[in-house]
Each structure stands twice: as structure tokens, then as C-alpha cells.
Amino acid sequence: MLLSVPMKGQPRKRAFALAYTLIVAAVIFLFAGALFMRATETIRYSGIDVNSVHATALADTGAQLAYALLRDHDPQYFKTQNPLRSIDLGPDFAPSVIGGTFEVTVDDADYTATGLYPDNGTFYTLVSTGRVGNHSARSEMTLKMTNPLLNYLFLSPRNLWIGAGTTVVGPIVVNADPVSGEPGNLTLSHASEYYNGISHAYQMDQGDLKLDIQARASGDIQIANGCDHGNTAPPLLLNGRYPPQSLQNQDFNILCTWGSWAASVIFTDECALEAHAKFTTKIPTMKKLLEKFRTGAGPAPLDITSAGPEGVLVEFTNGQVFVSQAARRQIGRVYDKALALDEGSYPMSTDYYEPYFGITPAQAQAKLDAEVAWDDPGLPDDNYPADIGPGTGDYCDVYRTERAAPLASYTLSATNWTTIYLTTSRTDFLSVDGKPMGPPVFVRGIVKGKVMVVYDVTDDTLDPNEDRLHMMILGEHEMPADSPANKLPTGGAPGVVGGVLYADRNIKTDPDQVVFSSDRCVLLCRGTLTGAGDPGVHRGHMHDMAGNPVNYRQQIWDLDAQYSNYYTGTPGDWDFRCSPNWIGYWGDGPHCNFYGIAVASHAGGERWRIRSDGQFVDARNYDYPGGIAKWGDMGVASPPAGEATTDVAIFPFAMRRARCAPGYSGDVRGSFHSLVTAYKLSGDAHYDYSWQALKEAEIRTEMFLPIQPVIASFQRL
Amino acid sequence: MKRAGLTLVEVLVSLFILAFLSSALVVVYTSMLGGSRKTAVNSESVAALDAIRDCWEIKIRDTWPDTPAPDAPITYPGTPYRDYVYRVDDLGRVKNPLNTSVYLEMKRVRLQLDYKDQDADHNTITRTYETVFHVVR
Numbered sequence: 001m002l003l004s005v006p007m008k009g010q011p012r013k014r015a016f017a018l019a020y021t022l023i024v025a026a027v028i029f030l031f032a033g034a035l036f037m038r039a040t041e042t043i044r045y046s047g048i049d050v051n052s053v054h055a056t057a058l059a060d061t062g063a064q065l066a067y068a069l070l071r072d073h074d075p076q077y078f079k080t081q082n083p084l085r086s087i088d089l090g091p092d093f094a095p096s097v098i099g100g101t102f103e104v105t106v107d108d109a110d111y112t113a114t115g116l117y118p119d120n121g122t123f124y125t126l127v128s129t130g131r132v133g134n135h136s137a138r139s140e141m142t143l144k145m146t147n148p149l150l151n152y153l154f155l156s157p158r159n160l161w162i163g164a165g166t167t168v169v170g171p172i173v174v175n176a177d178p179v180s181g182e183p184g185n186l187t188l189s190h191a192s193e194y195y196n197g198i199s200h201a202y203q204m205d206q207g208d209l210k211l212d213i214q215a216r217a218s219g220d221i222q223i224a225n226g227c228d229h230g231n232t233a234p235p236l237l238l239n240g241r242y243p244p245q246s247l248q249n250q251d252f253n254i255l256c257t258w259g260s261w262a263a264s265v266i267f268t269d270e271c272a273l274e275a276h277a278k279f280t281t282k283i284p285t286m287k288k289l290l291e292k293f294r295t296g297a298g299p300a301p302l303d304i305t306s307a308g309p310e311g312v313l314v315e316f317t318n319g320q321v322f323v324s325q326a327a328r329r330q331i332g333r334v335y336d337k338a339l340a341l342d343e344g345s346y347p348m349s350t351d352y353y354e355p356y357f358g359i360t361p362a363q364a365q366a367k368l369d370a371e372v373a374w375d376d377p378g379l380p381d382d383n384y385p386a387d388i389g390p391g392t393g394d395y396c397d398v399y400r401t402e403r404a405a406p407l408a409s410y411t412l413s414a415t416n417w418t419t420i421y422l423t424t425s426r427t428d429f430l431s432v433d434g435k436p437m438g439p440p441v442f443v444r445g446i447v448k449g450k451v452m453v454v455y456d457v458t459d460d461t462l463d464p465n466e467d468r469l470h471m472m473i474l475g476e477h478e479m480p481a482d483s484p485a486n487k488l489p490t491g492g493a494p495g496v497v498g499g500v501l502y503a504d505r506n507i508k509t510d511p512d513q514v515v516f517s518s519d520r521c522v523l524l525c526r527g528t529l530t531g532a533g534d535p536g537v538h539r540g541h542m543h544d545m546a547g548n549p550v551n552y553r554q555q556i557w558d559l560d561a562q563y564s565n566y567y568t569g570t571p572g573d574w575d576f577r578c579s580p581n582w583i584g585y586w587g588d589g590p591h592c593n594f595y596g597i598a599v600a601s602h603a604g605g606e607r608w609r610i611r612s613d614g615q616f617v618d619a620r621n622y623d624y625p626g627g628i629a630k631w632g633d634m635g636v637a638s639p640p641a642g643e644a645t646t647d648v649a650i651f652p653f654a655m656r657r658a659r660c661a662p663g664y665s666g667d668v669r670g671s672f673h674s675l676v677t678a679y680k681l682s683g684d685a686h687y688d689y690s691w692q693a694l695k696e697a698e699i700r701t702e703m704f705l706p707i708q709p710v711i712a713s714f715q716r717l
Numbered sequence: 718m719k720r721a722g723l724t725l726v727e728v729l730v731s732l733f734i735l736a737f738l739s740s741a742l743v744v745v746y747t748s749m750l751g752g753s754r755k756t757a758v759n760s761e762s763v764a765a766l767d768a769i770r771d772c773w774e775i776k777i778r779d780t781w782p783d784t785p786a787p788d789a790p791i792t793y794p795g796t797p798y799r800d801y802v803y804r805v806d807d808l809g810r811v812k813n814p815l816n817t818s819v820y821l822e823m824k825r826v827r828l829q830l831d832y833k834d835q836d837a838d839h840n841t842i843t844r845t846y847e848t849v850f851h852v853v854r
Contacts, residue, residue, distance in 0.1 A: 024735055024738075027739065028738060031739075032742070035742065035745060035746050049759060049763055050763055050766065050846045050847075052763070053763055053766050053767045053846075054848045057849065057850035060774075060851070061851040064851055064852070064853040065814075065823065065851065068821050068822060068823050069813070069815060069821075072821060072822060073815055074815075077815060089814035090812075090814045090817065092811050093814060097849070098825075098851075099848070099849050176779055176780070181779070181781040183779045183780070218778075280779075280854060282822070282854065
């Protein structure tokens with residue numbers, strides 16, 4: 001009842017006013033509630049406008065600028081200017097240019113002691129605040145102060161290709177091409193192919209690929225069948241867990257034409273792949289790596305110019321380093337007919353010839369005989385030794401690298417680094433093919449302690465393209481006959497071990513591993529770095545200097561076993577093997593194990609060319625390449641009568657390789673970096689995680705390497 | 718007989734007050750609604766600007782272009798940002814503020830985002846957001 005009328009004598013009622021008030025109040029509350037809700041939303045959204053975006057951008061700019069200055073200018077600059085304010089940075093960072101201001105504070109307190117950061121290096125915290133009008137935003141970076149090369153298995157400036165039959169463990173970063181800017185792809189290939197010069201066709205290579213990697217690429221991470229010339233991939237099996245990526249494969253499900261072999265790509269549970277990473281990890285330039293050595297802040301240089309084109313031998317043994325002039329000693333000859341006899345014991349030549357040329361065994365043998373009978377104009381002639389004679393044929397000399405005049409020696413420490421800085425003031429020694437070079441440096445032995453070997457020129461003009469200096473891990477054990485006057489090992493040790501190993505071979509291949517070696521080795525060459533040595537194959541019927549037949553291949557194998565037995569108690573440890581344990585037409589190079597970190601400007605491809613006068617380490621597809629063996633490739637003017645100009649010549653090919661050959665394969669326990677050139681991986685590679693624990697001070701003051709921050713985390717707060 | 722109810726004046730005043738309050742609330746609410754809708758539209762554009770900035774940051778870090786940005790606006794049909802056009806006006810290098818004789822591995826990028834909006838007369842117009850950010854390689 002809205003209009004009630006009180007009866008006479010009754011108390012006056014205000015029912016109308018009460019109801020009316022309640023209704024008005026309800027309406028007001030209803031409207032006000034809706035209004036407040038909407039207003040709250042409005043206020044919330046009104047905080048996100050273009051100024052907030054811009055404040056965030058400025059906070060990011062401050063953080064990135066500080067990161068760039070720490071990395072490219074001076075990692076210690078903040079000690080003189082902290083906080084860093086944009087208004088103090090000149091016209092490029094004036095408020096009118098960047099639309100606001102930023103302020104950056106760097107905190108270099110070592111929080112590893114309090115457990116905030118993991119105890120595997122030195123970390124800085126960087127906080128940047130951006131301001132635009134009334135808006136402000138914060139960005140925070142955690143920077144690991146280190147040298148990036150020490151923190152990754154591979155830090156590639158371009159596309160990185162990891163091939164079949166390989167085990168890879170460790171963190172990997174593939175950056176964009178610094179020249180073209182093209183994103184760098186990481187390609188994991190379970191199948192690839194090579195050109196067979198005999199059949200003149202591409203043939204497939206395949207195998208399991210085992211990956212325990214943490215890979216980051218600026219481009220794609222791909223699983224690819226690397227066969228581009230019609231070969232079908234084998235059935236591919238993907239095992240393990242992996243994140244969704246741009247996996248590419250031309251034909252996973254097409255059966256292999258070689259039979260029922262299957263190739264697997266096996267991801268472990270630790271495998272993590274990240275394509276198109278936001279931050280790239282910049283690779284330091286060779287110039288920057290050598291800066292302290294150049295300015296005298298590092299050790300005094302050891303000039304090896306006088307070693308000439310024979311180079312020097314750097315050998316590790318018994319906790320010492322011996323630097324000597326290298327010598328080349330001829331140990332025998334390989335005659336073309338002897339090679340044929342050796343091949344006869346292992347009839348791979350006829351095995352190849354028969355199917356590919358579609359000929360009978362007798363015709364294949366006739367083809368071999370024709371090649372032996374051919375007088376190769378590129379090789380000298382001599383009468384055959386009695387055991388293979390009579391007659392005259394081509395031959396090539398076989399050499400070994402051994403120690404000559406000593407240049408210096410060092411005693412290694414288990415705690416402090418010993419850094420050996422080799423320099424040359426001449427890079428105009430001519431190689432066999434007339435290319436200028438400095439004295440080559442051969443490195444081998446067992447490292448006990450911490451050592452770093454650096455090879456540089458005294459002036460950049462001596463090596464403008466960073467390709468004239470060559471360092472090689474020598475895949476040759478010291479033989480009993482080598483360096484007889486001053487044989488280095490003592491105490492019953494057989495000699496200096498080929499490859500570079502640690503005395504304590506406990507490599508930290510898992511971040512959680514507790515017991516690991518404290519031995520360390522870094523090889524840093526401003527040119528190229530590869531493996532090299534005396535190949536074991538094609539040596540079954542060699543002749544020594546007295547003309548007696550020698551099974552040199554067996555000698556090398558026996559030496560492998562002898563070294564392994566001495567150091568491990570078993571004859572078959574792979575780490576002591578310098579020669580493939582099989583005989584094959586293609587695998588005619590040494591096997592080179594390497595423990596430590598190797599850094600060079602170039603690796604692989606056409607830049608991988610190393611030669612010294614009289615012995616050479618060549619490259620695939622270069623001069624007398626493995627895998628492609630055409631007459632034309634060998635520069636032979638007149639092939640054997642009756643042979644097509646494109647036919648393969650096994651014997652001339654093999655004989656030209658009967659010197660110091662490039663490493664055919666090798667295993668890395670540490671890391672391997674090419675600063676300029678993209679490269680492909682052949683051989684197992686295990687990162688040594690103990691390198692990640694090096695502190696900033698040790699890297700800076702003992703190794704004389706530049707400190708360069710790596711972004712460990714980035715957050716917008 | 719004396720009536721005990723509200724007088725006509727009281728009723729009229731009450732109705733007036735009620736009408737005033739209601740009108741005020743409706744006006745305020747409507748304007749807030751319009752404003753918040755406007756904010757929502759803007760915030761979508763702001764979010765797009767933010768996202769595009771991140772995309773460009775990654776893109777520039779990867780490709781590190783050494784040529785000027787294209788003059789024509791860049792469009793990406795088929796993406797969540799298909800309603801927008803944006804351009805990069807400045808890919809210039811930045812000098813090291815601590816040593817102005819060298820450049821930093823840093824680029825300054827001016828990003829504009831054009832987006833469609835409506836004016837008070839419901840005409841479709843193009844508005845522009847702009848921000849400046851830097852990329853380190």
C-alpha cells in the first residue's frame with residue numbers, strides 16, 4: 001500500500017517513505033555497483049596504454065644497452081658508473097629521441113654463496129627501470145660473466161650439421177650468419193650421402209644419432225634426410241621425448257634401398273631444443289680472444305718462426321710440456337704394385353669395381369693391373385724391391401713427424417694455468433701448392449694439469465684472412481724409432497700418446513656428475529685447427545728404407561694396443577686409437593681423440609686446408625679428396641690409356657695420401673669451436689660440463705681470455 | 718480531516734530528486750561505459766603494439782638488416798594482427814655512448830602501428846601508436 005491514510009487516534013505511519021527510500025536505495029546500489037565494477041575495469045585498463053608499452057621498451061633498452069656495454073666495451077665499466085642513466089649517455093639516448101628515460105643498476109655481488117645462483121660460475125644481476133610520464137616498468141637480467149666458448153659444446157656462427165652415427169652430449173648454440181644475417185639452422189641428419197667416384201653416383205650413409213643436447217638456434221632445428229640426390233632414407237625411428245619443432249624429413253617411411261637397416265634419432269630425456277631463440281650468444285672474435293696476449297697482459301711470446309715450414313711439435317707428458325722443432329723423417333716407401341698386393345689381401349678395389357662397372361672379377365683385376373702399369377707423371381719411378389719385382393713403377397715416400405731441436409719446456413700445475421703463447425713473424429713459407437703459411441704446430445700427448453696453447457702472428461697484416469696458421473692434433477703415437485736421441489717418456493711409458501688426452505679421463509659429461517678431472521687443455525689458433533697424422537690403411541705392404549717389406553698398418557695397430565694397455569690395462573681402449581680399426585677405401589685418415597677446448601677461425605669445408613712442405617693435410621674435395629676420386633680432381637694430365645677421364649684411380653689417389661693425412665674422424669671430450677666457418681660434425685662429441693664452473697677471475701687473470709656476459713635469464717617485472 | 722501522507726510538494730521534490738539521481742547515474746554510467754569500451758579498444762591495440770614489438774625484436778636480432786626498412790607499410794594477413802599495418806622507420810646503428818668513435822651492436826627501431834577506430838560520428842578513422850625500442854645482437 002503506497003498511499004496509506006492513518007486512522008484517527010492511530011500513530012502516524014511513514015510506510016510510504018520507508019518503502020520509497022528502500023526502493024531508491026536499491027536502485028542507487030544497483031547502479032552504483034555496476035558503475036563501480038565498470039569503473040574498476042576502466043581504471044585497470046587505463047593503466048595499459050601506449051606509454052606503458054613504451055616504458056617497457058625503455059626498460060628493455062636500458063638492460064640491453066648495459067649488456068652490450070658489458071660485452072663489447074668493458075665488463076667492468078659499471079664499477080665507475082653505476083647506476084647508468086640514459087640522460088648521461090649523449091644525444092642518442094636523449095629523452096626526445098627515445099621518448100623517456102631509463103636507469104640501470106648492476107649488482108656484482110656473488111650470490112652463489114647464498115644459494116641464489118647455481119655454483120657454476122660468476123653471475124651479475126642487472127635491473128633496468130624505464131620511465132615515460134607517470135608510467136614505469138622494470139626489466140631484469142641475470143648475466144653469467146664468462147667466456148661463451150667455455151660454456152657450450154658448439155657455438156656455431158652459421159648452420160651446424162650433425163650427421164649419422166654420432167653421439168652428441170652438451171649445450172649447443174647456432175647463431176645467425178654474421179655476414180648475411182641469415183638465421184642459423186641446426187640440422188640433425190640420420191642419413192646423408194657422399195659421391196662415389198667409382199660408381200659416379202651418390203651413395204647413402206646412415207646410422208643412429210644419439211642426442212643429449214640442449215640446443216638453441218636462431219633459425220630452425222631440423223631432422224633431415226640429407227640425401228639430395230635421389231637416395232631414399234632408411235626407416236627413421238624417433239625415440240625419446242622431445243619438444244615440437246619444425247621437424248623435416250623428405251621420406252621417413254620409404255624403405256632403405258640398402259636393405260633393412262634402420263636409423264634412429266634418439267633423444268634422451270635431457271634433450272631440449274629451442275628454435276628461434278630470442279637472445280643469441282655472441283661469439284667472440286679472434287681479435288678479441290687474442291687481445292690480452294697482443295697487449296702484453298698475457299705470457300711472453302715464444303717465437304717459432306725459425307721452425308720454418310716443418311713447424312713445431314708441442315707434446316704433453318708427465319705433467320710437462322715440451323715444445324720442439326718438428327722434423328720429418330722418411331720411414332719408407334709405398335710402391336703402386338705393393339699397394340695392389342695389399343689391396344689383394346683386402347680385395348676392396350675389385351669389390352668396388354665389379355658391381356659399379358658391371359664387370360667380372362677377372363675384368364676388375366685387369367683394371368687394377370692397368371692402373372698399376374700406368375706411369376703416373378705426378379710420382380717418381382724406381383725399380384721394384386725384390387719381393388714385388390721385377391720391373392719399375394711409381395712410388396711415394398712415407399714420413400713421420402718427430403721431435404728435433406728443443407725450443408722450450410714448461411711444468412704444469414694442477415691448480416694454476418700454464419699458458420704458452422706461440423707466435424710467428426713469417427707467414428710466407430710456401431706449401432706444396434704454393435699457399436703462404438706460418439710454421440704448422442702439431443700437438444699431442446697426455447695433459448696432466450692445466451695448459452693453454454695459443455698460436456698467433458706478431459702482426460695482423462701477416463695473416464689478413466686468419467687462414468695462414470695451422471694447428472693440428474697429431475694422431476700419431478711416438479714410435480720407438482721416433483726421436484731416438486731424446487725420447488721423452490720415462491718410467492717404462494712407451495712414448496708420447498697420439499691425440500690429446502687427460503691423465504685423469506673422468507670427463508664431466510653430465511651436469512650432475514660429482515667426480516671429474518681437474519686436468520684442462522685449451523688450444524687456440526687464429527687459423528685452422530684439425531686432426532692429422534699418418535694413416536694406417538694402404539700400408540699393409542710398405543717397404544722400409546732398406547727395401548724390406550713392412551706391414552706398417554699392423555705396427556700402428558700394435559702401438560695403439562700397447563699404449564692402451566700401458567695406461568689402462570686393456571689393449572682396446574678407444575681413446576688410445578690413432579687409426580681406424582678397419583680397412584676401407586674411404587677411411588684412410590687417422591683417428592684423433594681430443595680432450596679439452598679447441599678454438600680456431602676456420603673448420604671444415606674449403607677452408608680446412610693445411611699443408612707443410614713435403615707433407616700435407618688436405619681437405620675433402622680439395623686436391624686429392626676422399627670420397628671423390630676422379631682423374632680430373634687429381635690434376636693428372638694423362639690418365640691411363642683406355643680409361644675415361646672421369647674414372648677413379650685408386651692407386652694414385654691412395655699414394656698421394658700416403659703422407660700426413662687429415663683426421664678421418666675424431667672424438668671430442670670438451671668442445672670445439674669454429675669462429676668464422678660453418679662446419680659439420682663427424683665423430684662423437686661430449687661436452688665437459690666442468691668448464692661451466694670456471695669463475696670470472698680465473699678466466700680473466702689466468703687464461704687471459706676476455707670476459708663476455710651470457711644472458712642467463714631475462715624477465716620483465 | 719488532516720491527511721497524514723506526503724504533501725504534493727514532498728512527492729514532487731522526491732520524484733525530482735529520484736529523477737535527478739537516476740539521470741546522473743545513467744549519464745555517468747553511460748560515459749564510463751563508453752570510455753571503458755574505448756579503453757578496451759585501445760588496450761587491444763596497445764597489446765598488439767607490444768606483441769609486434771617483441772616479434773620485430775626477434776626478427777631484427779635474427780636477420781640484422783643492413784638496408785633501410787621498406788617505405789610501404791608491412792602487413793601480415795592471416796595473422797592475429799591482420800587488421801593492422803606497421804612499419805619500421807629507423808634501423809640505424811647506435812654509437813657507443815662511452816666511446817663515440819665506434820658503434821654498438823645495437824639498432825634503434827621506431828615502430829608505428831596504425832589501427833582502425835571510430836570517431837564520435839562513428840566514422841572509421843586510422844589512429845597511430847608509436848614506440849621506440851632497441852635491439853642488441
